[in-house]
Amino acid sequence: MFRRKNVKKEIDEGYPHSFDIETFHQEILSLVSNSEDLVVRTISIDDVRIAVVYFDDLINTAYMQDSLIKPLEELSGEIDYHSIHNSIHIAKITVTNQINDVVNNLVNGTAYVFKENDTYGILADVADKGTRGLEKAETESLVFGPKIAFTESITKNLNLIRSNINDPKLCVETFTIGKRTKKKVQMIYIKDIAEEENVNNFRQRITDLEIDSIIDSTVLAQMIEDNSFTFFPQLMTSELPDRCTLSLLHGKICLLVDRSPTAIIGPSTFINFFESTEDIYMRWNMGTFLRLIRFIAIFFSILLTPAYVAVLTYHYEVIPSALLISLGQSRSNVPFPPVFEALLFEFIIELLREAGARLPTKVGQTMGIVGGIVIGQASVQAGFTSNILIIIISISALGSFTAPSYTIGTAVRIIRFPIIIMAGLYGGVGIMFCFCFILLHLLKVTTLGRPYLSPIYPFRFADFKYSLFRLPYQYLVKRPVTNHPVDQGRIPEKKAKQKKDVDQ
Structure with a gap:
């Protein structure tokens, strides 16, 4: 038996609806646009009529039958909303007499129960939530640590x-x-x-x-x-x-x-989007290595293709002579300028990525791999692009996929396009202009009024052990200052580095 709250405290104030069953049925129908799935079930006990109102498609039928209908059918003696309240075997129940409260709860899978000509009715939660069971995470896969993910409940x-x-x-x-x-x-x-x-x-x-x-x-x-x-x-x-x-x-x-x-x-913060919980479950040196790999990969993802365009368009002198010969031979049959060539294949990569995401899992993976190989090889043989550009764009795409957050990886892929255009128009100067513009923009962005680039700006060296790299746990004695925690201590500082054996 569930514990009952004080009924008087649950009673709402306001204009009551009609407690005549037929009149109430018409009132509620007018407020729900005459929906045909609205059910008003009447239970007769001697000379007493009890109405149970619900939307047929929103309730758990078996649960309502066992926990609501059967107890109501077994009622005897004096019947009012107090006795109905005490007989229902459902944890979440409230008392109300307001028509708006009834409508708002009915559309969420709640049943409304009242005795005809009584003063109040009972709202009982019998909703069929329709949620899936606990499963593994799909977009944030891990090797170490808990695999369970949130659901729709x-x-x-x-x-x-x-x-x-x-x-x-x-x-x-x-x-x-x-x-x-x-x-x-x-x-x-x-x-x-x-x-x-x-x-x-x-x-x-x-x-x-x-x-x-x-x-x-x-x-x-x-x-x-x-x-x-x-x-x-x-x-x-x-x-x-x-x-x-x-x-x-x-x-x-x-x-x-x-x-x-x-x-x-x-x-x-900006750096939080490159952190993975897997970094915490690994040893501190492995976690630090993986974080640095991600930061370097994102840097390459943003600048590698624009650098290729800028060098081939304006800065041939920075290319080593041995590589220059190979590069010239690779581009000898390409009819397009480097900027158009790079934009075309960046666009093709995005098409493959989007198509792979929208297709069923097995088909999407096959299409992405086979499509990338076929298009790349055929483009080189047809003279549409060079081998080096295929390699560079592949590295750039891989770099953007290393970000644990899908949203920040998408942002990186988007900003690569204007940087490529500026590299084709102004060379290295265009790349530096875009880089400075993005940096100034990030300095201006805030998150809940806090600096987005923290702990880089404002500079907080103490928080680097939580962001750019990881330290052993005995050095993580305080919480990140960036979040302005009230209780800053995590581990007693005097005991953080103490390691004693049993005989000590």
């Missing part, structure tokens, strides 16, 4: 986070967003770690939203971020509960959206 997602952080200081605030499609949004943070200003910024941006619906957490992230016109994401989205756990322990805040399998994490 906000309850399951919160349960995964709470199972990782069983701290009574873990706070959950719930909001409802959307005028037409009401979505539940939960803000999660650790009270004595997360900075109050970051919490207030998130809370204000969520409550200030006025929109008809929120489809997914990625849409919500775009609506509450600082700058909507930049290519660079300012809030991280992740399907991994352990990434959310680490972020919360570092002083960040997470948002969960109902029916969305990804969480929003903020504030998120």
Whole structure:
């Protein structure tokens, strides 16, 4: 038997609806556009009639039959909303008499129960959530660490986070967003770690939203971020509960959206998008090596193809003589200038990537590999491009795929196109202009009002061990300063480096 709350505290104030079953049926039909899947079931007990109202397609039929209908059919004695409230074997029930509350809950899979001519009715949650089971992450695959990923159920997602952080200081605030499609949004943070200003910024941006619906957490992230016109994401989205756990322990805040399998994490800096939770599970030197590999790969991905265009167009003198002969022979039959050649094949790479992502998994992988080989080989033999450009573009594409975050990898691929154009027009000067422009832009971008390039700008050397590289755990005694945590200590500094055997 479930524990019952005080019924009087659950009663809503407001204009009550009609408790005549036929009249109520007409009232509710007018508010739901005469939907044919609305069911009003009547249970007769002696001279008493009890109405159960629900949408047939939204409820769990077996659960409602066992936990709601059977207990109602077994009622005896004096029947009112108190006895109905105490007989229902469902955990989430509330008392109301307002027609708007009834409609808003019915469309979310709740059943409404009332005795004819009584003063209040009962809302019982019997929704069929229709969510998939817990599975492996698809977009953030790992070799080490937990493989479990979020699902479309906000309850399951919160349960995964709470199972990782069983701290009574873990706070959950719930909001409802959307005028037409009401979505539940939960803000999660650790009270004595997360900075109050970051919490207030998130809370204000969520409550200030006025929109008809929120489809997914990625849409919500775009609506509450600082700058909507930049290519660079300012809030991280992740399907991994352990990434959310680490972020919360570092002083960040997470948002969960109902029916969305990804969480929003903020504030998120530019460097955070190149970090993987796998770096934490590996030894510190391996994790540092992999992070440096990613940063170098992204640097090559952005500048390698523009450098090829600039060198062949304006700066032949920087090419070694041995390579210059090979390069001249490779480009002798190519009819296009380097800038057009590079743009064409960058575009082809993007076509292959997009087609591979949209096709079924096995077909997409085969098409991407075979298509890349066939197009590359045929283009070289037909004289459309040189062998060296195929190699350079392949390295650039691989570099962009090393980023753990899909959004930052896409941003890198997009900004490569204007840099190639500037390299074709102005050579090395054009590349430096674009590089300086991007750097100035990143210095100006903020995430929840915090610097996006932190800890590089403003310079915080203490946070480098959490971003650009990793140190052994005994040196990670404090949380990242970038997040402005209230409780800065992670490990007692005096005991961090102590290692004693049993006999000591």
